[in-house]
Amino acid sequence: MSNELLPCHCGYQGALAGIDHQAGCYLSLACPECNREVTAFTMGGLVESWNKPAETTQPEVISND
Numbered sequence: 001m002s003n004e005l006l007p008c009h010c011g012y013q014g015a016l017a018g019i020d021h022q023a024g025c026y027l028s029l030a031c032p033e034c035n036r037e038v039t040a041f042t043m044g045g046l047v048e049s050w051n052k053p054a055e056t057t058q059p060e061v062i063s064n065d
Contacts, residue, residue: 008031011033012033
């Protein structure tokens with residue numbers, strides 16, 4: 001597991017908004033460009049969640065059959 005944050009899925013590579021919620025209860029990171037946000041209970045989990053590949057959704061195909 002890497003401790004290095006990758007750029008956001010939107011391509012933003014600048015500073016991220018990181019918050020330590022309720023004195024260590026959980027952590028979050030947010031991208032100021034696209035508002036993507038991840039949360040976790042540990043710093044390692046936060047990095048893992050942030051670096052997780054973007055989920056691709058397939059468009060729904062509607063058939064006229």
